[in-house]
Every structure is written in structure tokens, then in C-alpha cells.
Amino acid sequence: MGRVLPLLALRAFAETGRHGSIKRAAEAMGVTSGAVSQQLRLLEQRSGAPLFSRTRYGVELTEVGASVHPAVLRAFDQIEHGLDLLEARNAAQSITICTVPSFAASWLVPRLGRFTSRHPEIEVRVEASSELVDLRKGRVDVAIRHGLGDYPGLDAIHLMAPELIPVASPALLAGGPRLTEPGDCLAYPLLQDSDRADWRLWLKAMGIEGDARIERGPSFDDDFLLIRAAEAGQGIALIRDIYAKEEIASGRLAVAIERPWPTAFAYYAVTLPHVAERPAIARFVAWLMEEAQAG
Structure with a gap:
């Protein structure tokens, strides 16, 4: 006991005896x-x-070599098996979540501490990206997506359906025309989403169509950027209510007019089927549902 073992030399001995070739042993060891x-x-x-x-x-x-080789080979096979078990256990307790930056910054990350306090044994990695991910490749365990819930071959668990609300800087609203009807928003610059669809759909739901002013205004590819532009007084933005709660509560933004609009789109936790086979994923999804219901 306590001797320094020549592990590299023993591994070379085990692999050379296994393959009957120094060259093949070198390939197996990467040397x-x-x-x-x-x-x-x-x-x-x-x-x-x-x-x-x-x-x-x-x-x-x-x-002499043949008399000891089986024991040495068996020892390295057991070490490798133990490493596999260790890596599998670590993978089972580590999960990667992918969602759009605005949802991550405004909703997920501020709440994540509650999950880690409840499950300190589970390591969570958050990727903030607007790009679609392929869950079948195994890099991402849970994708939180905004859509209609139609994800073929995957499990989609409904979390919440935010409403679109028009918000703006209080200073902009105080110095501009009075807003009493939805159409009055057209007197202000409109801050658009990347598809320039939200204002058109919201105003259509309010009975307003065909006005050329609906399509004008700068566009932004993320709600977080829309919020910052609205805070800077650049115009009125249509924002999902869950994203603007902090800004409204602090007075950095104000609701321009009380006309919330529930869209057909909702947020879903999307996973591969049989999520219960990975307890860490199942616990995270259950926590997401609990947080979404709490509001």
C-alpha cells in the first residue's frame, strides 16, 4: 500500500496484450x-x-506476462466501467435548458434560484438562443418555446399564454397625444417585432385595419430589445406582459392603454418522449409548471 503505481506502463501492458500489437495498443491509448x-x-x-x-x-x-495479464486487464476494465458509471451519474444530474434570450432574462433566470435551492444536486445550464435546436442530438434536454404547441415526435407541456400589452416610457406618454382608443397609438412611433406582425394583429383584433401607419417604425428581433427601446422613449411597444412586469412596477414603463390581447401562441416546455426516465428533467419540468401556475 502507498506505492506509486506505474499506471501508464500498466495500461500499455494491458492494451498490448489485448491487441497483440504495439501499434494497435498505441492507437487505443492515443499515443x-x-x-x-x-x-x-x-x-x-x-x-x-x-x-x-x-x-x-x-x-x-x-x-510471465500471460500469468499476470488477465488481472491487469480486468483491473483497467473495472476502472473504465467505474468511470462510465460516474459520467452517467453526473449526466443524470446535469441538464441543459434552451430558450429565447428575452424569456431567459425576464422570467426564467430570476426564478432559477428557487429550483437550485430545492434541488441542489441538479446542475442547470441555460442557453439563451433564438435558434431552433434538435433535441434528438442530445445537447439540450428541455427547450422552452413560444408557439402553438405543435412539435411532432416531442412532448410539449403547456406553461403559460402571455398577453400582448402596449407599453411606453411615461415621459413619452405625458408629452404626447392622449390615448383613449387603440387607434390613438398610431399617433406615436410604433416599435415593431421582427416580423412586423404584432401591431397589425393587435390592431386588427381591435377593429383597425388598412392604415399605412401600422407597418412603420423600427423593428427588433427580441422582446428584450423592444423593452429597452420603449424605455428610451422611442415609441410604443407591444410586449408580452410577463416580460414587462418589473419595468412597469418600477415606473420605467407604463401601460399605454388597457387593451391586453391574448394570442393563440403560448410557451411550452418541449422534451423528448419518456422524460420521466431522466428524473432531473422530470423535476425541472414539474417546477416550470408550478412556477407558471403561480404567475
């Missing part, structure tokens, strides 16, 4: 053939006995 040969010489010097003899086909174990 050069010369490095394997050097380690074998060191082990033979330490043991005081030859472990391999050369043949026309490669190398073969000597009588």
Missing part, C-alpha cells in the same frame, strides 16, 4: 508506438522479467 514501447521497457525493468516476445505477426505475451 505513439514509441511511447508504448518505452513504457513496456520501463515495466520490464521494474518487474525484472520480459513480458512480451516478438513474432512475425506482432508481439505475444511471455509465460
Whole structure:
């Protein structure tokens, strides 16, 4: 006990005996053939006995080498099995979540501490990206997406359906025309989403169509940017209510006119089927549902 073991030399011995070839052992270890040969010489010097003899086909174990090789090989196989178990356990307790930056910043991240307090054994990694991900590739465990819930071959769990509300800087509203009807918003610059669809759909739901002013105004590809532009007094923005709660509560934004509009789109937690087979994922999705219901 307490001896320093020549693990690299023993691994070279185990792999060379397994493959009957120094070259193939080197490939298995990711080193050069010369490095394997050097380690074998060191082990033979330490043991005081030859472990391999050369043949026309490669190398073969000597009588001494053959007597100890099964035990050494079994030991490395057990180490590798133990490492596999360790990595599998770590993977089972680590999950990656992907969602759009605005949802991550405004809703998910501020609440995430409650999950880690409840489940400190689960490590959560959050990726904020607007790009679609392929859950089947295994990099992402849960995708939180805004849509209609139609995700073929995947499980989509409804979380919440935010409403669109028109918001603006209080200073802009105080210095501009009075807003009493939805159509009065057209007297202000409109801050558009990337598709320039939200204002058109919201005004159509309010009975207003065909006005050229509906399509004008700068567009932004993320709600977080829309919020910042509205805070800066650049116009009125249509924002999902869950994104603007903090800004409204602090007075940085104000609701321009009380006409919330519930769209058909909602947020879903999207996973591969059989999510219960990964308890960490199942616990995270259950927590998401609980937080969404709490508002």
C-alpha cells in the first residue's frame, strides 16, 4: 500500500496484450508506438522479467506476462466501467435548458434560484438562443418555446399564454397625444417585432385595419430589445406582459392603454418522449409548471 503505481506502463501492458500489437495498443491509448514501447521497457525493468516476445505477426505475451495479464486487464476494465458509471451519474444530474434570450432574462433566470435551492444536486445550464435546436442530438434536454404547441415526435407541456400589452416610457406618454382608443397609438412611433406582425394583429383584433401607419417604425428581433427601446422613449411597444412586469412596477414603463390581447401562441416546455426516465428533467419540468401556475 502507498506505492506509486506505474499506471501508464500498466495500461500499455494491458492494451498490448489485448491487441497483440504495439501499434494497435498505441492507437487505443492515443499515443505513439514509441511511447508504448518505452513504457513496456520501463515495466520490464521494474518487474525484472520480459513480458512480451516478438513474432512475425506482432508481439505475444511471455509465460510471465500471460500469468499476470488477465488481472491487469480486468483491473483497467473495472476502472473504465467505474468511470462510465460516474459520467452517467453526473449526466443524470446535469441538464441543459434552451430558450429565447428575452424569456431567459425576464422570467426564467430570476426564478432559477428557487429550483437550485430545492434541488441542489441538479446542475442547470441555460442557453439563451433564438435558434431552433434538435433535441434528438442530445445537447439540450428541455427547450422552452413560444408557439402553438405543435412539435411532432416531442412532448410539449403547456406553461403559460402571455398577453400582448402596449407599453411606453411615461415621459413619452405625458408629452404626447392622449390615448383613449387603440387607434390613438398610431399617433406615436410604433416599435415593431421582427416580423412586423404584432401591431397589425393587435390592431386588427381591435377593429383597425388598412392604415399605412401600422407597418412603420423600427423593428427588433427580441422582446428584450423592444423593452429597452420603449424605455428610451422611442415609441410604443407591444410586449408580452410577463416580460414587462418589473419595468412597469418600477415606473420605467407604463401601460399605454388597457387593451391586453391574448394570442393563440403560448410557451411550452418541449422534451423528448419518456422524460420521466431522466428524473432531473422530470423535476425541472414539474417546477416550470408550478412556477407558471403561480404567475
